[in-house]
Amino acid sequence: MFDSLKKKFSRTSEKLEEELVEEAKNEDNIEEETGGRFSFFSFGRKKEEKEEEEEENLLPEAEEEESEKEKKSRFWSRSKDDDDEDVEEEAEEEAPEEEVEEEPEKEEKKSRFWSRNKDKEEDKEEVEEEKKSRFWNRTKAESADGEATGGMFSFVREKTIQEKHVEDILFELEMELLQGDVAMEVATEVVENVKENLVGKKIKRSNDITEYTFYALKDAVAEIIDIPGPSMTEMLEEKAAKGEPLVVMFVGINGTGKTTTIGKLANYYLKKGYTPVIAASDTFRAGAIEQVTYHADNVGVKIIKHKKGSDPAAVAFDAVEHARAQGKELVLIDTAGRMQTNTNLMDEMKKIKRVSKPDLVIFVGDAITGNDATEQARKFNEAIDIDGVILTKADADSKGGASLSIGYVIKKPILFLGVGQGYDDIMEYDADWMLDQLFSQDEEAVDET
Ligand SMILES: Nc1nc2c(ncn2[C@@H]2O[C@H](COP(=O)(O)OP(=O)(O)OP(=O)(O)O)[C@@H](O)[C@H]2O)c(=O)[nH]1
Ligand SMILES: [Mg+2]
Structure with a gap:
């Protein structure tokens, strides 16, 4: 069931990854990492399977972490909430001196706040990445039978997904959805939501692209199919x-x-x-x-x-x-x-x-x-x-x-x-x-x- 839709979704993720990797290559902003590429649907594995795998791979320091699912939903709400904060942060980075002169104390407090938060984020990311790379290594091991594909890249300088990266790809997705008999207004809504979710996302690794696209599409579809009504x-x-x-x-x-x-x-x-x-x-x-x-x-x-x-x-x-x-x-x-x-x-x-x-x-x-x-x-x-x-x-x-x-x-x-x-x-x-x-x-x- 729904095989055709699944293929379209996973192709969209692959295309975006190709686009960004290609651009990063031209910018000399990419290096290959050990570990395999994360497949699109691996993010959608059933929660129990994920928990089992996490248990298998648990490092002592990772024991207190929440389930992957909770983390994901926190990730989305955090990214959404942080959109405003990011703007503030950027503005601050652009004109730090002026503000320091005007309100040194406040600024110091603020920047301590930011760096503390940043440190926290980084710590979290490190643990998450460590876990991921352990998973990727395993995926690679599994890939002996040819299931997992390609290598994994990281970007030397963090990249941001921009409208120009997603425009053609999402247009193609929209056309494919229409060919797959998805109604026009639904195809448009899905594509708009995905775009809104993706543009502005900061990426460090090629696998991040797969993850972001997976959740952007899943979010968009979830909104479409959740129609309240009688049972x-x-x-x-x-x-x-x-x-x-x-x-x-x-x-x-x-x-x-x-x-x-x-x-x-x-x-x-x-x-x-x-x-x-x-x-x-x-x-x-x-x-x-x-x-x-x-x-x-x-x-x-x-x-x-x-x-x-x-x-x-x-x-x-x-x-x-x-x-x-x-x-x-x-x-x-x-x-x-x-x-x-x-x-x-x-x-x-x-x-x-x-x-x-x-x-x-x-x-x-x-x-x-x-x-x-x-x-x-x-x-x-x-x-x-x-x-x-x-x-x-x-x-x-x-x-x-x-x-x-x-x-x-x-x-x-x-x-x-x-x-x-x-x-x-x-x-x-x-x-x-x-x-x-x-x-x-x-x-x-x-x-x-
Ligand atoms: N594969 C499959 N066939 C189904 C399903 N539901 C109905 N069918 C088949 O569809 C055909 C038409 O089913 P009917 O129940 O006669 O359809 P209807 O809407 O009552 O048709 P009319 O009374 O002529 O309007 C039958 O051969 C059913 O077996 C389903 O869920 N899957
Ligand atoms: Mg009938």
Whole structure:
């Protein structure tokens, strides 16, 4: 999953490193260091793995250090907070004498403060670098089988990442994201955030570039995919506690997986101890009632159905009444696939919503169709105000464009991902999980880059 996005991210980091190393070579500002190059995804290794490795390599003086992850987040907040301080520091360096004359005491205090802070920073960096180089040595040792690449450089004079270094590279990334079916506004947002994060960063070693790019991209993507909204399970729990059924209506164009998803969700919540009922409100397509009945029978839940061609809103209404009367906790309303351009069918869908008063209207989109899925979601949202999204066929989607974009574009959360054709092939979507998928080490994706 998401292999194509992963490759784009890691290539961006490599290109920036090449650019800066090349420039430093021309400036005669580079020397090769012992130790191997740090691969992009090695920063995303799972926390436990990292801790294990740290334990293996622990030096006595490093024992009190926090976990790598905490350090990273401190790093970002520190860099952000320190932006202003850096400016002050630079100004101070430029005109130290003047200030000393005016306010010698204050200046002395200040400069002691700065140098103390600097010393602290340097100490910290030294420990960090020592640890890193130990890791790099090990990576190099591992690289006997050809996994790790190249050497590692340090800059004689510290370099600062400037806009000119990242402009072309980020433009390329933006184009690649668009080709990967990431929505325009999402690609632009990611690139802007990455630029903001990277420009101004001071680098001592080529590996710093990989690290900074990794966290800049991860930060940018984290912001994109974290869309607040309801969780179906939490809503169901709340409704059940009140003795009311949670009514959920599924909409989308033809063949995206609405009916299959209803079968999967009936199974999912049945296993959690709830009693779902399905409304066969696709009375339009030939064979639709039989298909949904087949799933209901397989899973073992009740289905409410009328004749083909009957009013789908009436079927949904009956299912809600049935759930209320029988104390069932969940109503899953299947609806006919409809193109967003078909006015009659879109009006019919609005009527089902008016009559059945669902707590959740879920748009079901096919992840493989990428930008089309995002555009459909936009249109359905305009027509009927959806509450969340389920993306199906994520198992067969290597691009990841819709998964990255759809929530951000319509500002509604992804609730579940369909990951196969079986009843158990569904998972609750979680932004942290997705981030982990995109930024954790994946030998296959790394090898192919
Ligand atoms: N690989 C994969 N296939 C899926 C997934 N979800 C659904 N499918 C397949 O997609 C096809 C269409 O699924 P349906 O559930 O009939 O789609 P629908 O949206 O109800 O279609 P209409 O009723 O015609 O609008 C079926 O062959 C499903 O098995 C998924 O998560 N992964
Ligand atoms: Mg269907």
